[in-house]
Amino acid sequence: MLLKMTLNGEPVSVEIEPDDLLAQVLRDKLGLIGTKIGCGEGECGACTVLVDGVAVTSCIYPAMKAHGRRVETIEGVAKDHELHVIQQAFVDHAAAQCGYCTPGFIMAAKALLDTNSHPTREEIVAGISGNLCRCTGYYQIVEAIEDAARRMG
Amino acid sequence: MWQNYLFPATVQEALELLAHHGGQARIIAGGTDLVLQSQRGQCAATVMIDITRIPGLDAIEERDGYITIGCQVTHARIAASPLIRQKAEVLALACGSVGGPQTRNVGTLVGNVVNALPAADGAVALFALEAEVEMVDASGRRWLPIAEMYAGVGECTINPCAQLVTTVRFRPLSDGWASAYQRLANRKALALPILNTAVVVGLEDGVCREVRIAIGPVAPTPFRAREAEAALVGQTPDAEAIVRAARLAADAADPRDSILRGSRDYRKAMVEVLVRRALTEAVTKAMP
Amino acid sequence: MQLKAVGQGVQRLDINQKVRGTRKYPQDFNMEGQLYAKVVWSAHPHAVVKRIDTSVAEALPGVVRVITYRDVPVNEYGINIYDQPVLVAPRHLAGGGQGGGKVRWVGDRIAIVVAESERIAAHARDLVQVEYEPLPVVDDPRRAMQPDAPLVHENRESNILKHIVIRRGDVGLALAHADVIVEGYYTTHHVEHAYLQPDAALGFVDDESRIAVISSCQWPADDLHQIAHMLNLPEDQLREIVPAVGGAFGGREDMHIQHLAALCAFVLRHPVKIVFDREEVTQRTGKRHPFYMRYRTGATRDGRLIAAQVELISDAGAYASTSIPVLGNAATFALGPYKIPHARVDAYTVYTNNAVTMAMRGFGATQPPFGYESQMDKLAEVLGMDPVELRMKNLLDVGDIAVTGNVMTAETGVKETLRRAALAAGWREEDGHWIKPDLGTPSAPYKRRGIGVAVAYKNVGYSLGFEDKATAKVELALDESGEIARVVVKVAAVEVGQGVLTALAQIAADTLGVDMDKVRLALVDTSETPDAGSSSASRHVFISGNAVAGAAAQAKEKWQTILREETGEMHVEAEYTFRGRSVRPTTPFDPETGQCEPHISYSYATQIALVEVDVETGQTEILEFWSAADAGKVINPIMYFGQQAGGVHMGVGYALTENYIQQEGRPRARRFSEYHIPTVMDMPRQFESIAVESAPDPNGPFGATGLGETPTLPTAPAITNAIHDATGVWIESLPANAERVWRALRAADKL
Ligand SMILES: Cc1cc2nc3c(=O)[nH]c(=O)nc-3n(C[C@@H](O)[C@@H](O)[C@H](O)COP(=O)(O)OP(=O)(O)OC[C@H]3O[C@@H](n4cnc5c(N)ncnc54)[C@H](O)[C@@H]3O)c2cc1C
C-alpha cells in the first residue's frame, strides 16, 4: 500500500505492507533510526513520535494510520543544526546516559510543551509517565524539561 | 498479521466492508489491544477496517438527558473533558489511569469495552454509570445495556467482524450524585490493575437513593456488587453502613489467583478496602 | 597538576548525538544485502532433545539456511567455564564438548534460521520441528543441593557448583557470650537487567577476511576469546566493533547474541543481522541471582558486634556464567562494612533449571545488604538503640580488619557517608548519641510513616586473584607551533551509558593539560583499541582511568622532549598498561579459612528512605530519599548524580516493583508489561545525592575509585527498614510489593 504523510515537514510517500507498524516504516523503510524500539508493546515509549502533534507509541501504531497525517520524529526536532531548546536542556542536565530512551523522552516532552508551555512538575511527571528509562532515575530528565519550559518562556 | 487496511468513510460502508469479507475483516479503532493480539496470533482477521476517520463519531456531548461519547473518543480526551470531569468524574479518573499518555492518546473507550477484559478501567467505570452502547449491524441499530455486552473473559457479545459500536451513553450525575474511582496496581503508571472499583452514589436528604458499585477483576466480567448496593439503599451512609457494604462486596467478589497481579486472598481483602474508600469518597462529595 | 576538567560537570561527549537520535546502536546498522536471523529457543526448561528436523523450515522460500549444532566447530562457550552449548544437539549425536543432547533452561538454543527477510526468518523458525523428552525440573537451589535431586549437568556429581567458606575467630564461643542474638532468613528474587536497548548484532566478513560483529557488549576482548574457541579460529581472525550500547548493568557481560551473529557470518560468509525482541531479552538472557540467606548476629549490650554466622545459597541457573565470582564477592561482603571479630560464612551456588544468573549491578554485593542491614535494624530494636548510632559504633575504619583478614586502607569512607546522609535526613547528634528526626504527619489516617537507613560497600576492580588490567593508547597531533592540536585516546572501554568516555577524556585532558574539546575517544573496535577489560566491577574510572592517565603522562613526556629537542615531529604516541596488582595484589580465598586480600579498592554508600505505608493495602510510597556515596574524588558531578539516581532507580525496582517470576523453570514475567521497572511516578518524590569525598584512594586517578554499582546496594534494605519503622513488621523477602507487606501485616495482626 502507498503511505503518504508529512514527515518532519516534508511530504513523503512510501510503499509499505498493510500490516507494517509506523516504527518499522520509519526505521527500516525510511532509515530514520532515531526512533527506537525497546519493547514493541507500547510499554516503554522509546518509539514515541508525534502524529498531528499527539504522542503515540509507533511500535504498535499501524503505519496506515499515519496516512495523510503530520508525523514528527526526533530527526525533525533540531532545526538547521541547531538543537531544539528541549534537546539543549537534555544536554545541559545530562538527561541521557545510554541514550536509548532519549528520543522517546524528547518527543514526549515536545508533545507536552507544544500544548502546555508552563507545565507544573506534576504535569511533566505525568507527561513522561509512559516512557521508561533504566539509566537515569528520571530526575535529570524532569529537570531538563522544567528548564526547557522556562527557556521557552 | 493482516493483509489489507481500509478506511471506510461512513458507518454504512464499514458494515458493508465487514459483510463483504465475511468474518475475515475486523473493526480496528486505536489498535492498542488489537495490534498486539494480531502479533500474538490471537486475532485471525486479515482485513482491518479502521473506523477512526468516519465523520461524526468523535464527540463528547450532553444531549437529551444523556452524555454521549463517540466510538473514536480516546481515553486522553475523556480524562481531559470538562464535561466528563464534572458530570461523570469516575470515568475521567478511570480513563486517566489507563497505561501511559501515549496509550491514552490512541486507545478508545469503546475499544476498551469491546475488548471485554474484566479489569478494563474504562469499562468498569461504565458499569457504575449504567451505560448503554449503540450497536449497529446489518439488521439496524439498537441500544444495549453495557452488562449485556459481556460473554466471558475477553469475550464480547458484539462481534467486531460484523457489528459496530457507534456510541456510549449514560445519565450525567446531577446534584446529590457523586462518583469515585479506586485502583490498586504494582506501579503508578503503565500497569494493569490488581483491582479497581468505580462507585456512583445518589443521595436524597442524607439517605442513599441509589448506589452502584462496579469492581474488576473479580469475576469473568466487570462485576456489580448488588448485595452491597442494596444494603446501602435507603440507609444513611455513615461509616458503619459503608463498612458493612464493603464487606458484602468482598464476600460477593470471586477473584482468581494471578501469579503476576496478586492472589485471590489479597484481592478479596482489597475489595473491602477499595470499595470502602470509594464509597466514603463518593458520599462525601455527594453531600450538599 | 591543575584540574580544569576533572571535578567539573563537563558535558558528556556522546550526548549531542544522543539527543538528536543520530547515535547508532547495533540495531541501527545495516549492510547491503544482509540476511536476517532468528533463534529457535528451547521449548522446555529441562528435556532431552531427541530429534531436530529443519527440512520444512529450509523449504520455505526465502530461507537461506538453518544453522544447527553441525555448523559449530567447538560447540561450547561460557564466560568462566565452557559449560554452555552454542546450539543443542540431539542426544544420540551429542558427542563431546557441551553439545549437550539436552536443554537445561528455556534460554538454550536449538537452531538459527537465516532468511532474506526478518518476516520470513520469523515464520520459518516456527517450522523447525524439535522432539523433546521432558525431564524433571529443579527450580529451587535448596532442593537442587539434595543428593537425590535430578542433575542439571550429568557429568557432575552434584548440582553444587561451588562452596566457599570463611572462618574467622570462634563464632560458637562468641555467640555463647553474646548479650543479644538476632536471626533472620532473607530471600531475594530473580531480577532482569532491563537495559532498554534489546540485544542486536550484525555479523559479517570484513575486508581483511576477519569474522566481524557489530554488537552490544561489555567486554569485547573476552567475547573474542570465547568466539575464537567456539569457531576454532585464532583471535586475530576475529573482530568486534562496539557502537553505542543502550545500557548493560552486567547483563551484557555474558554473550547473548554476538557469538550467534559471528557463527552466521562464519557459516555463510555473508552479513547477517540478529535483533532480539523484548520477549527474547526478558526470557532468554541472564538475571541477577536470587539468594537465600540465613543470618545469626550476636552483639554486646552496649551495641558492639561480636559474631556473625551466615549461610548464603545462590541460584546459579542452568549454566555457571559468573556465578562463582559473584558468590565470592557475596561472601566477602556477607557481613557488611562492619568490624566483627568472629565470623563464619558458608556460601553455595547451585545449578538449577531456572534462568542463568549472572553479573548485575553489584555482582554479589547487592543481595547481602538486605540480610546484614535487616540484621542491624533488628539489633537496634532489641538493644533499644538508634539505628544510626548502632552502625556508627561498628563501621569499619582505616586500619580495621575485615572478615577476610585484610586491613582496610585509605579509601575507607563509610562512616562519613553515614554521617552525611543521617544529617541530611534530619538526624541530630547529641553527646555521642544519634536522634532520629520527627517524620511529620502521614497523608491519610490509614498510612504510617517510617524512616530507614542502610549502608553498603562494594569492590572496585576484579577480585580474589583475578588479574585486572587495562591498556590505553594516547595519540597527540601537534600543530606547527608544536602545541597539542588533537588528542585521540584508544581504549576498549565500552560506553554503556555510564559516561566512561567522558570520564576518561577528562582524565586525559587534565593529565595533558589541554582543553576537553581537543580530546576524542576512538570507537571501540578490537582491531584498533587495546583491551581495557569489561565495563563492570565499577572499574573503568579506576583501572582504565589509570591506564589513560599513564599513557597520557608518557605522551606528555614525549611531547615535551620533542619541544625541548625541537625535532619538528608532529605526532606522538604512547601506550600504557595499568595492572591492579601494581597497587594492590588480590589473592584467592584460602580454601579452609577464606582469608585473603579480596579487592583492589572500594566505594561506600549510605541511603536513607522516608516512606509512607498504606497499612490497609500494603503499598509503600517513598517520599524522600538520600543517597550519600564515597567513591573518592568525584570526576564529574553531573554524571555522579546520574549514577546515584540511576542506581537508586534500580534499587527501588529491586525493593518494590520488579520480579522476574518463573514457575517450574518457565518464565511468567515475560515482557515489559509483566516485568515492572519503576516509572518516573514510582521514584522518590524528593531525592538528594550527596557526594562524600572523604576518603580518596591514593591509587585511583586523581583519588577516584568507582561509583557504578554502589548506589544500588543499600536501597532495598533502606526501604524495608523504613517499612519496619512505619509498621513494625519485618519484610524478609523481596520484593516488598503491596501484597507481601499486607501479608506481613496480617500475620502480625496489624491490619
Ligand atoms: C501499553 C498499554 C497499556 C495499557 N494499559 C491499560 C490499562 O491500564 N487499563 C486498561 O483498561 N487498558 C489498558 N490497555 C488497553 C487499552 O489501551 C485498550 O483496552 C483500549 O482502550 C482499546 O481501545 P482501542 O481503540 O485501542 O481498541 P482496538 O485495539 O482498536 O480494538 C479493541 C477491540 O475492540 C474492537 N473494536 C474497537 N472499536 C470498535 C467499535 N467501534 N465497534 C466494534 N468493535 C470495536 C476491536 O475489533 C477489538 O476487538 C493498555 C494498552 C497498552 C498498549
Ligand code: FES
Ligand atoms: S518500543 Fe514502542 S513503546 Fe516500547
Ligand code: FES
Ligand atoms: S538513558 Fe538509558 S534508558 Fe534512559
